[in-house]
Amino acid sequence: MLSVRIWGDRGSIPCPGKDTVVYGGNTSCLEIRAGERLVIIDFGTGIKPLGDWLMANDFKKGPINADIFISHTHWDHIMGFPMFTPLFIPTSRLRVRGPVSYEDETLEQIIGAQLTYRYWPVRISELSAKIEYAQIKETSLDLGDGLWVTTKYLNHPILCLGYRFEYRGKCIVTAYDNEPFRNLFPTDPADPSYDEDAAREGEAAAREENEKILRFFQGADVLIHDSQYTAAEFEKHLGWGHSSFEHAINNANKARVKKLILFHHDPNRTDKELEQLEENYRRRIAGKTSMQIMMAREGLTVEA
Numbered sequence: 491m492l493s494v495r496i497w498g499d500r501g502s503i504p505c506p507g508k509d510t511v512v513y514g515g516n517t518s519c520l521e522i523r524a525g526e527r528l529v530i531i532d533f534g535t536g537i538k539p540l541g542d543w544l545m546a547n548d549f550k551k552g553p554i555n556a557d558i559f560i561s562h563t564h565w566d567h568i569m570g571f572p573m574f575t576p577l578f579i580p581t582s583r584l585r586v587r588g589p590v591s592y593e594d595e596t597l598e599q600i601i602g603a604q605l606t607y608r609y610w611p612v613r614i615s616e617l618s619a620k621i622e623y624a625q626i627k628e629t630s631l632d633l634g635d636g637l638w639v640t641t642k643y644l645n646h647p648i649l650c651l652g653y654r655f656e657y658r659g660k661c662i663v664t665a666y667d668n669e670p671f672r673n674l675f676p677t678d679p680a681d682p683s684y685d686e687d688a689a690r691e692g693e694a695a696a697r698e699e700n701e702k703i704l705r706f707f708q709g710a711d712v713l714i715h716d717s718q719y720t721a722a723e724f725e726k727h728l729g730w731g732h733s734s735f736e737h738a739i740n741n742a743n744k745a746r747v748k749k750l751i752l753f754h755h756d757p758n759r760t761d762k763e764l765e766q767l768e769e770n771y772r773r774r775i776a777g778k779t780s781m782q783i784m785m786a787r788e789g790l791t792v793e794a
């Protein structure tokens with residue numbers, strides 16, 4: 491069995507409060523189970539309740555043993571790290587992997603910078619778990635027991651990886667934080683810096699990159715996709731590195747995804763708005779595709 495449970499689905503900053511009790515206020519954290527194997531994506535603040543849950547459940551059966559993948563090192567995706575209880579248990583075995591944009595620092599230094607006395611009462615050298623850190627790029631890794639992961643660079647201001655997990659014929663893909671690739675050259679001939687060749691090449695390059703991403707999603711049972719904005723909001727946030735609901739739905743449908751989870755909610759989005767949006771998008775695609783769509787919600791478990 492391959493499944494994903496959501497512990498944090500917000501982008502940018504945690505947003506607890508009366509308007510976020512249904513979908514949750516924690517930042518990005520996913521728990522993936524492949525048979526007996528535990529995989530975690532991101533150290534957003536959702537890692538705190540996940541750590542507590544693991545201590546109350548898994549730990550009774552044996553030490554915590556997990557592969558942890560970081561989509562990228564923006565703060566909302568790593569800020570929960572110091573509060574992950576298994577870090578303080580000597581028997582824990584954690585393999586942390588993720589992309590690094592500026593290679594003068596290691597993944598351990600970037601995540602560990604939060605654990606210095608300036609910011610936190612515990613230093614990274616004081617963690618008692620056995621933790622291995624590794625920088626990864628676009629690659630394919632055999633994680634053992636029939637579980638594979640393939641990674642793909644997404645379009646974000648720093649290096650950011652999407653993950654494709656495959657286990658016994660089932661597949662879960664993550665694609666956040668990601669903005670659709672677009673032509674960066676002027677396309678309007680009236681623009682004084684317009685260059686016909688550059689405009690054409692820019693168009694082709696963007697299309698090619700977007701097609702690579704579609705191939706990465708192809709046939710996934712579950713796709714967890716960035717959808718911070720509506721299409722109207724997206725126009726005002728070009729270059730911020732995020733997608734619209736419309737883009738996520740369209741891409742997932744093109745790639746014949748079975749279940750799409752709309753993820754990385756804007757921190758200002760209320761429960762009422764998310765409920766309404768979910769209903770609207772479901773109505774819009776009804777009868778046109780067999781794909782299921784759902785808003786990410788804390789506690790939601792989806793089987794591949």
Ligand SMILES: [Zn+2]
Binds near residue numbers: 501502
């Ligand atoms: Zn983010």
Ligand SMILES: [Zn+2]
Binds near residue numbers: 562564
């Ligand atoms: Zn980001």
